[in-house]
Amino acid sequence: MRPAAIDSTSRGAWRWPLQGVALTRPFEAPATPYSAGHRGVDLRAAPGAAVSAPSDAVVHFSGVVVDRPVLTLDHGDGVLSSYEPVRSELKAGDSVAVGGSVGVVSTGGHCNEACLHVGVRVYGEYVSPLLYFDRVPRAVLLPLGSGSGR
Template sequence: MPFLKPALFTVMTLIVLAGPGAADPTPGGKWSWPLSPRPTVLRAFDPPDKPWLSGHRGVDLGPTSDGGPVTAPSDGVVAFAGVVVDRPVLTIDQGNGLKSSFEPVTSDLKQGDHVVKGQTVGTVQPGHCGSITCLHWGVRRDGEYVNPLGFVADLRPSVLLPLG
């Protein structure tokens, strides 16, 4: 497209190279899905406009069977394993300010236990998605919720670049 100005081409190139997710450091490379086979996203990440408003601060994955295994998406250390309000929760600290939380998940792991990518860390329990069993997966970076799918899939928008 000869009519594109060089500055516009540069901006378009930067969007592709530095789009959302491009600067997401993940220890040990790309994370893996916490369920196998690759699950369906039943409910997407939908953060609220303000921290105190309602929203969906993670993704719901499934459907899965009661007692289905949950695996660590990357290496880390168990930061919490217990009950919050009325459901079992497991939180893994992956370092670099990143923490994953899974619910409802029961686990024999304890705070301080080291886990490796792909290791079974717990089992899914019913109760989060009504009549079907699903896994809620949340990820926080420095305390702020981010889309977990950005660690297992390329979420950057497709951008057409001119040839030549």
């Protein structure tokens, strides 16, 4: 069952999973469930950067997907957040508290060694993670042709 709208008590309540947040790529909703898009946001991050829980949650998944380590947290009410690439010692079923360490940025994925990709699904549908965080980070403009995401 899908909600008619995102629960307003969750909107804007999460903490960012990194210190010094800089958004490098926004959410781009796909036209259809199988269309191209960017189903999350990218935050500037280097391998080894500490990643923390944005809210109290339970680990839904911790492991490797294709070529990168992924951590997915269950926030209840059908809301899952995912972080990649993140190396974590946590296991499915572990509880995490807001601000608690959940792992470190690793390598792999579409912005290897340049970012942390954060995705949010509500009852299986991707939504913009910016709906859940406490403030929108400042925009980072990159030179044309940089392509590195840094």
